[in-house]
Structures are given as structure tokens and as C-alpha cells.
Amino acid sequence: MPLTAANSAREILTGLHQLMARRGSAQAKLDLTVDLIAEAMGSEVCSIYLLREQSLELFATHGLNKEAVHVTRLSPGQGLVGTIAAEGRILNLAEASTHPAFAYRPETGEDRFHSFAGVPIIFRERSVGVLAVQHADPRAYAEVEIEALQTVAMVLSELIAGARLTDGTxxxxxxxxxxxxxxxxxxxxxxxxxxxxxxxPRVVVEQTVADDPELERSRVISAFAKMRTQIENMTREAEFGTAGEHQEILETYKMFAYDEGWVRRINLAIDSGLTAEAAIERVQQRTRARMLEIDDPILKERMHDLEDLSNRLMRIVSGRMGTAAQTGLPxxxxxxxxxxxxxxxxxxxxxxxxxxxxxxxxxxxxxxxxxxxxxxxxxxxxxxxxxxxxxxxxxxxxxxxxxxxxxxxxxxxxxxETRMAMGQKRRAEFAAIRSLPPISKDGVRATLMVNAGLAEDAGALDATGADGIGLFRTEFQFLVSAALPGRDAQYRLYRQVLEAAGDRPVVFRTVDIGGDKALPYLADATDEAENPAMGWRALRLSLDRSTLMKAQARALIEAAEGRVLRVMFPMISEPWEYEEARTLFEAQIEWVKARRPGPARVEFGAMLEVPSLAEMLDQLLPRINFLSIGTNDLTQFLFAADRADPRLAERYDWLSPAILRFLRRVAREAAAAGVPVRVCGEMGGRPLEAMALMGIGIHNFSITPAAIGPVKAMIRSLDVGAVRGKLEALLAKPPRDMRKALTDWAKRHSVALD
Missing domain, CATH: 3.50.30.10 (Phosphohistidine domain)
Incomplete structure (x- = not known):
């Protein structure tokens, strides 16, 4: 295309502005519009499809057969046009017929055209049509051409909505x-x-074409200054404190507010002839389109932050600050x-x-x-x-x-309301036993610890009376950061958690990223896998990226100065992986101690999540201080049943005899070796499942803070010796419904399960 995107878009917008000012029907205006766009872009075909009566109707065209207008119709999702409308995404194809969604419509005469580009026409965040261009020669359209099409589509939405040509929005x-x-x-x-x-949060753009680009530019500059001041004030005034992961989120958010690339893109849109509001919306639409092409959930979340800022900027520039937050809440x-x-x-x-x-x-x-x-x-x-x-x-x-x-x-x-009241009553009952130990009726002392991932979660220890933090997920800090957290940032977090815990133990799990927890700044290491839960994640990734693990090790060691440091390694398949990770940590301990005081003691543990490790416990147990069983991953690996798939929900049962037998064997081997075993995960946080675990010899749990009260109440009402005998009988000859059998037994013995 001989013109730049801004020049081409400006030429079309000027013509559209004149067209919209004329008298005449909407049909006549759109007929002239496709001619205008085709000429400005040097395109052989330009067509507009509009959503009418739940189908996309060819409403105007330059280059296709005129007889097809108001005749050719596609359902949302059908053909290239239907795909663009349904998914709100851009298609740019050198050879249209090779796309799996291609649907040939002979009445249009489009068989002689090969290349195809189409963009959605968006009105109030909904696709109301599609603007498409085609050429006979197979070629991909340049980025500047797509930019021009999107700008024009945005202005068209105003004309289309004003004429009420499409289905309601x-x-x-x-x-x-x-x-x-x-x-x-x-x-x-x-x-x-x-x-x-x-x-x-949305402001409807009422005027898209600008009369004075310089005035629009100054409005945007002023709005950016005001927005940045708001963000700075908000960061300082956050009610719940200044430390923790949420503060890092606000810092990341602030970084977007100062992104000069974002400012530049808005100014380019103004250069094309748009008003300040339309330019912000134009860039926002482009961001949304790119979000559809991104599979990485963390990177998508960064895009959501930019969407939030765009909404804020739009309200400032339009002078409409009336979100529910400013208009008074019930x-x-x-x-x-x-x-x-x-x-x-x-x-x-x-x-x-x-x-x-x-x-x-x-x-x-x-x-x-x-x-x-x-x-x-x-x-x-x-x-x-x-x-x-x-x-x-x-x-x-x-x-x-x-x-x-x-x-x-x-x-x-x-x-x-009855359930809410019961919940409040139960919370009051749990609060009454908060300071009491989780000791069974026959004197068995259990250990109830909490899972955590935020610095603030340490507050749950006092609120619940928990014995400590049995699983601190260190990867959370990585997931909410825009860049790899440095050693100093990690040190501050770990130190804060240890100080909040006081004398109570904290078990830090080394970073478990990769798989479904991909990081944009480690994209090459966390590429999407076919089976992410069983892919390049957790300790596998950390050993491969030893620099990352060394930095975390040093931060943990320095943070635990004078204290007991408890570290466990996730996703171990074989003992040699544990040995490599421990050796790396021990080298960092020596490095730190040569320069400053280190931890009073270091305890190392392993997470049993991969079933193969159970076959090597005789080799592993002599080398570890504790064993944690990650029941969430372990169970889905044992059953080959994805816990996120509702079709397999009944196959993912923690009270399956197979699971209980497996865990009983692990517990017995660990007890014989003198190694304490703890269950980390949702299984231990459910009273009935926790009762079964007590019956097979597992008395240590790391669970959500909300589960501490119910599980403690269950333990204090339980005779462990009695349930142990019942479990032995049930596992020797499993009933068809183990869950029902255990529930019936608990009711007969007045075990607190509700």
C-alpha cells in the first residue's frame, strides 16, 4: 500500500465524514463507503457484512457480485466472516481457501480472489459486523493495512449503530x-x-472523527497526567498495607501507566483523524484482538491491566468519572x-x-x-x-x-440466610476451639498447618490456631510479577513470612512454575505443552534453570538467619532429582555462611506427587527430614484423570480404595524409617477424607485456613484406634461405595463431619 496507515485511514475518514453528513439512506452511504475504502487501499474487493436476525448478511460490496447483496448470509462462526464476528478476531490470509473455516459462496463470484483480510466491526464491545477486503493475488496484508481497516471499522460502527441496521446491542x-x-x-x-x-467502566464513543488533531493530542496528554497522579495516590493509600504480592501488582500496574509505547499508539491513531476518545478505543480494540491470540494466562492478565487503565483514561478524557465507585454505593x-x-x-x-x-x-x-x-x-x-x-x-x-x-x-x-447463619455459628464454634490442640478422644495428637502463598496468609496462623505453614507456595511471587523477582525481593518476602510465623514452622516449597503456570518472561522455558501438568515444570525446570534456583536458595537461606529453614522440592520423580536440588542448596548454604550467619538448621523435604517416587522410597527416605504428599497431582496421575475435567469427577475420588492403599503403604514405609509424613492439598482439608487419613496412619496435614476449624473439630470427636480398625477391614475387602461406608460409620460414632 503506497500510503502509511495513518494517511490511508485519514483519507478514508475524511471521505466517511463527508458521507455521513450527506442526506440519503444508510444503504446508499454504505455502498459509497465500500467504493471509498477500496479506492483508498487499492483493493479489488471491499465488503461489509452486518449482523441481522442472528446472521451475517452481505450488506454492501465493491468487487463481488452485486446480486449477492442481502442474499449471502452466514451464521456467526460459519466461514471466514462468521469466524471473525463470533471470535472478535482479525483474519489476514494470503490464501483464503486454505483456512479450515473457509466456506465458498458461488453467488458472490469470489472464486477469482485469493487473499483475504477481515476485521470485526465492534459496537459496545460486541461484534455487529465484519469489514473485509480481497485481492486476486495471493498475499498477506501489511500490518499498516490492517491498522487502517480497524480504524475505519470503528468509525463505521457509529454509522451502523446510528442507522439501527444491526441486531440490538x-x-x-x-x-x-x-x-x-x-x-x-x-x-x-x-x-x-x-x-x-x-x-x-466503559464510555461509549459518540464522536469518532476529529476536527483538530492537536486539540485531541493535548486532551490525551492532560488525561495521562491526571491518570498517573491517581495511580500514584492509590499506590500510597492502599488500605491493607504496603507489603506483599498485591503491592507488587500495583507497581506492575503503575508501570503500564507510564508506558510510552501506549502513548505513542494513541497519538498515531489521532494522526489518522480520530478524536481522543476514539483513539483510545481504537488502541484498546487492538489490544483485545491480540489478547485472543495469546494462550498464556499470565500475559493475558497483563493485558487486562492495560484494559483497566484504558477504561480509566477514557473516563478522564471524556470527563465522565461516574463509575459505581464514584456515584455512591448501596x-x-x-x-x-x-x-x-x-x-x-x-x-x-x-x-x-x-x-x-x-x-x-x-x-x-x-x-x-x-x-x-x-x-x-x-x-x-x-x-x-x-x-x-x-x-x-x-x-x-x-x-x-x-x-x-x-x-x-x-x-x-x-x-x-440460614446457611450464612449456620456458617457464622460454625465459625464461632471453631473460634471457641482455636486455642485447643487437635487431639483425638484416644489421645492422638495431629498437626494442622496451613497452605499459603501470600505474605498476608501468615495472619491465618493466629486467626485459626494453626501449628504453622506446611506449604508456602513461593511461585506466587513469580506469577504476579512483570519480571523475574530478584533475590532481594524474594528475601524480603521470605523474611516477612518467617517473622509473622514467629516460633511456628514454615515449609517453603521451591518455585513450581511451568505447565499451566507459564511466565511471559520465561517463555522459552515454559512453552505450552500438550499435557502441561506432566510437562517441563517445577523441579524439572528449576534444575534446568539453575541460576533461578540458586537465587531462590540464597534468598531463603539469608532470610532464615538464626532460624530453622525448612525447604521441600516439588515434582520429584526419582531420588537423583532430590539429590541434585539438595546439593545445589547446600552449596549456597556454604557460600552464605562464609559471609554472614546462616540458618540455625536446615531441613530438607520432598513432595510425593509423581507415583514413581513411591517405588524408590527406600533410597529417598534416609536422605530427607520429612515427606509431603501432594494429593491433588498424585491422585490425577494415579487415575490418569484430569481433575479439571467434569466428565471424570467420579473417577477422581480421594476415598477410592486404590488411593487409600497407596497412601497407607507410603505412610508405613515412612514411619518405619522415622520420617514424618504430611498431606498437603485439598484431601486433608475435608473432614471425612481427613478421618480416613488418620485411620491409615497419617496425622499431619497442611490445608486451607478455612479448613482448620472443621478438621480440628472432627479430630477432637474421633477415636483414632476405632477408625484404624474400620479402615483395615474396609481396605481388606473394599465396599462398592467407600465414601458411603465411611460416612455411615462416622455418623454412628458421632464424628463431627458437618
């Missing part, structure tokens, strides 16, 4: 009557009843949003905010981490909540189950 309120139950992803636990409040607000950035969440009054419901979201999302620090329940991945709920609806949020009810009936509300 209302974002919510489609279903306002009757109770609706929805399911999502558990992100932050807790229960809440409240009033639906929409976050409303005292029982349940905030609803498609996605939410950490800074936006911090704007809300935590005393009035009862819960958050997101259409998107993930366990490692920055907003999830901040919400956890604020103590706000969150459910994510609630499909189309924006269309199901309406402002002011009553919403019941169960973050413990990952479910919610919109517009509940009186009976459902009453039952929910």
Missing part, C-alpha cells in the same frame, strides 16, 4: 424476570447477600463487571462492597489477589451475567461453591 437487562441460578469459578471464598451494582453492594483491574477495585468502599461477580477472571488474576487481601468474596467466569442481572436486583453470592442466584425467591433467600 443492549449489554444487559435482557432477562429481568424470575429467579436465575448461575455457576462460575471460585476465586475468593465467602458468602454474601446484596444488591447488584454494575461497575460501568450498603450491601454486589459489584458486577466483565473484568476488573486491581486499581478499580481499590476505589470501592470495602465496608459497602459485599462481593464481586466477573464474567472473566482467574485464580491468578491481579484483581483476585487484591480482593483476597481485602477479604471480598469473588466469583469469576460467570457467563453473560451482564445480560442476566439488572441494576438493583437482589443477588446471593456463594463464593465457597462458586455459584450465585439472581432475583431469588423468598424461600431461596431464607435458605441462603
Amino acid at each position: 443492549a449489554r444487559r437487562g435482557g432477562q429481568r424476570e424470575g429467579m436465575v441460578r448461575l455457576a462460575g469459578l471460585k476465586l475468593v471464598s465467602g458468602m454474601a447477600r446484596g444488591t447488584a451494582v454494575f461497575h460501568e 450498603s450491601d453492594s454486589v459489584l458486577i463487571a466483565k473484568s476488573l483491574g486491581p486499581a478499580e477495585l481499590l476505589e470501592y468502599d470495602r465496608r459497602r462492597l459485599k462481593a464481586v461477580v466477573l464474567e472473566e477472571g482467574s485464580l491468578t488474576a491481579h484483581v483476585t489477589i487484591v480482593a483476597r487481601a481485602m477479604g471480598v468474596p469473588v466469583i469469576g467466569r460467570v457467563k453473560d451475567i451482564g445480560h442476566t442481572a439488572a441494576e438493583g436486583d437482589t443477588v446471593l453470592v456463594d463464593g465457597n461453591q462458586g455459584s450465585l442466584v439472581v432475583r431469588p425467591t423468598r424461600a431461596v433467600t431464607s435458605a441462603f
Whole structure:
């Protein structure tokens, strides 16, 4: 294309501006529009497809057969055009027919054209059509051509929406009557009843074409300055403290606010003739399109932060700061949003905010981490909540189950409030035994420790009366950082955790990244694998990247000065992997001690997650101080059943005789060697499963803080000798339903399972 993207887009926008000002039908204007675009881009074909009556209709074309206009129709997802509309992504193909979604429509006469490029026409975050160009010669379109198409598509959306040519684009309120139950992803636990409040971060762009580019540029510069001041103030004023992973998130967020590349892209969009608002939206659409091409969840989360900042910048430049955070909240607000950035969440009054419901979201999302620090329940991945709920609806949020009810009936509300009251009563009962030890009726002392991943999680020790931290997931610091955390940053975190724990033990698991926990700054080491859970992750990756492991080792050793350092290595398949990791750590211990005081003592442990390690325990046990069993991964490896696949849920049962026999054998071998065994994972946090573990000889658990109370209550009501005898009988001749058999036994013996 002989012109730059900005020049080409400006030429088209100028023509479009004149077209929109004319009198005439929308059809006539779009007919002239495709001619204009084709001429400006030197394109043989330019076509506009619009979403009408749930199908994409060829509405105007230059170069295809005119008889096909209003005749050719494609369903969303059908053909190249349907794929673009359904997925909101760009297609740029040198040979269109080779794409798996290609659908030939003979009435269009497109068989003589080979290359194809198409972009979605977006209105209020929804695809309402597709703008496409084609050439006879097979060639990929240049990036500048795609940029120009996207800019033009954005302006077209204004014309199309104004003429009401497409299906309705209302974002919510489609279903306002009757109770609706929805399911999502558990992100932050807790229960809440409240009033639906929409976050409303989006500003609708009402004018796209600018009269004075310099004026638009100055508006953007002023908005950036104001936004950066807001972010700086927010970082300083975060209510829940200045230390921990959430603070690193805010620092990463601030880094985006000062990204000059982002500023430059917005200015280029203004150069093409767009207003400040349209330019921000244009760059934002490009970011969303790129997000669709990214599989890495951590990198996607960085993109969500940029989306959040774009929304903030848009509100500033348009003078519309009226998000729910600024307009006043009901005292029982349940905030609803498609996605939410950490800074936006911090704007809300935590005393009035009862819960958050997101259409998107993930366990490692920055907003999830901040919400956890604020103590706000969150459910994510609630499909189309924006269309199901309406402002002011009553919403019941169960973050413990990952479910919610919109517009509940009186009976459902009453039952929910009863559950909340029971939960509060149970928490009061657990608080009453917080200072009591987990000793069974026949005098067996169990050890209840918590799993942690944030510095703030150490506060759960006092809140629950736990014996210590049995699993500190060090990778969390890596997952929320924009770059590899340095040794000093790691040292500060580990030191903070140890000081918060006081005399109680803390077991640090070395970093478990890779697989489904990929890091953008280690992309070559964490490439997507076909089976990520069994791929290049955890200790396998750390031994390969010994510099990374040495830095972590030194940070842990220095942080534990004068204390006992407990380290365990994850994902060990064979004893030689443990030996290599321990040797590396011991070398770093000698290095540190030659320069400064080191730990009073170092204990090394291994995680049994890979079944093959159980066959080598006779070689491993003499070399370790403790053994931790990671039941989450171990069980899915034993059963070859992905725990995330709902179709295999019944095959992933911790009370399977196969699992219990396996664990009993491990416990007996470790006991004979004098090595303590601890179960880390969800299995130990469930009272019935924990009862079974006590029965096979495992008395040490590392579980979620919320599980400490229920499991302690179970242990204090249990006769371990009796359940041991029952388990021996059941495992010798397993019943068809082990879970039912154990539940019935527990009820008969008044074991506290509820």
C-alpha cells in the first residue's frame, strides 16, 4: 500500500465524514463507503457484512457480485466472516481457501480472489459486523493495512449503530424476570447477600472523527497526567498495607501507566483523524484482538491491566468519572463487571462492597489477589451475567461453591440466610476451639498447618490456631510479577513470612512454575505443552534453570538467619532429582555462611506427587527430614484423570480404595524409617477424607485456613484406634461405595463431619 496507515485511514475518514453528513439512506452511504475504502487501499474487493436476525448478511460490496447483496448470509462462526464476528478476531490470509473455516459462496463470484483480510466491526464491545477486503493475488496484508481497516471499522460502527441496521446491542437487562441460578469459578471464598451494582467502566464513543488533531493530542496528554497522579495516590493509600504480592501488582500496574509505547499508539491513531476518545478505543480494540491470540494466562492478565487503565483514561478524557465507585454505593453492594483491574477495585468502599461477580477472571488474576487481601468474596467466569442481572436486583453470592442466584425467591433467600447463619455459628464454634490442640478422644495428637502463598496468609496462623505453614507456595511471587523477582525481593518476602510465623514452622516449597503456570518472561522455558501438568515444570525446570534456583536458595537461606529453614522440592520423580536440588542448596548454604550467619538448621523435604517416587522410597527416605504428599497431582496421575475435567469427577475420588492403599503403604514405609509424613492439598482439608487419613496412619496435614476449624473439630470427636480398625477391614475387602461406608460409620460414632 503506497500510503502509511495513518494517511490511508485519514483519507478514508475524511471521505466517511463527508458521507455521513450527506442526506440519503444508510444503504446508499454504505455502498459509497465500500467504493471509498477500496479506492483508498487499492483493493479489488471491499465488503461489509452486518449482523441481522442472528446472521451475517452481505450488506454492501465493491468487487463481488452485486446480486449477492442481502442474499449471502452466514451464521456467526460459519466461514471466514462468521469466524471473525463470533471470535472478535482479525483474519489476514494470503490464501483464503486454505483456512479450515473457509466456506465458498458461488453467488458472490469470489472464486477469482485469493487473499483475504477481515476485521470485526465492534459496537459496545460486541461484534455487529465484519469489514473485509480481497485481492486476486495471493498475499498477506501489511500490518499498516490492517491498522487502517480497524480504524475505519470503528468509525463505521457509529454509522451502523446510528442507522439501527444491526441486531440490538443492549449489554444487559435482557432477562429481568424470575429467579436465575448461575455457576462460575471460585476465586475468593465467602458468602454474601446484596444488591447488584454494575461497575460501568466503559464510555461509549459518540464522536469518532476529529476536527483538530492537536486539540485531541493535548486532551490525551492532560488525561495521562491526571491518570498517573491517581495511580500514584492509590499506590500510597492502599488500605491493607504496603507489603506483599498485591503491592507488587500495583507497581506492575503503575508501570503500564507510564508506558510510552501506549502513548505513542494513541497519538498515531489521532494522526489518522480520530478524536481522543476514539483513539483510545481504537488502541484498546487492538489490544483485545491480540489478547485472543495469546494462550498464556499470565500475559493475558497483563493485558487486562492495560484494559483497566484504558477504561480509566477514557473516563478522564471524556470527563465522565461516574463509575459505581464514584456515584455512591448501596450498603450491601454486589459489584458486577466483565473484568476488573486491581486499581478499580481499590476505589470501592470495602465496608459497602459485599462481593464481586466477573464474567472473566482467574485464580491468578491481579484483581483476585487484591480482593483476597481485602477479604471480598469473588466469583469469576460467570457467563453473560451482564445480560442476566439488572441494576438493583437482589443477588446471593456463594463464593465457597462458586455459584450465585439472581432475583431469588423468598424461600431461596431464607435458605441462603440460614446457611450464612449456620456458617457464622460454625465459625464461632471453631473460634471457641482455636486455642485447643487437635487431639483425638484416644489421645492422638495431629498437626494442622496451613497452605499459603501470600505474605498476608501468615495472619491465618493466629486467626485459626494453626501449628504453622506446611506449604508456602513461593511461585506466587513469580506469577504476579512483570519480571523475574530478584533475590532481594524474594528475601524480603521470605523474611516477612518467617517473622509473622514467629516460633511456628514454615515449609517453603521451591518455585513450581511451568505447565499451566507459564511466565511471559520465561517463555522459552515454559512453552505450552500438550499435557502441561506432566510437562517441563517445577523441579524439572528449576534444575534446568539453575541460576533461578540458586537465587531462590540464597534468598531463603539469608532470610532464615538464626532460624530453622525448612525447604521441600516439588515434582520429584526419582531420588537423583532430590539429590541434585539438595546439593545445589547446600552449596549456597556454604557460600552464605562464609559471609554472614546462616540458618540455625536446615531441613530438607520432598513432595510425593509423581507415583514413581513411591517405588524408590527406600533410597529417598534416609536422605530427607520429612515427606509431603501432594494429593491433588498424585491422585490425577494415579487415575490418569484430569481433575479439571467434569466428565471424570467420579473417577477422581480421594476415598477410592486404590488411593487409600497407596497412601497407607507410603505412610508405613515412612514411619518405619522415622520420617514424618504430611498431606498437603485439598484431601486433608475435608473432614471425612481427613478421618480416613488418620485411620491409615497419617496425622499431619497442611490445608486451607478455612479448613482448620472443621478438621480440628472432627479430630477432637474421633477415636483414632476405632477408625484404624474400620479402615483395615474396609481396605481388606473394599465396599462398592467407600465414601458411603465411611460416612455411615462416622455418623454412628458421632464424628463431627458437618
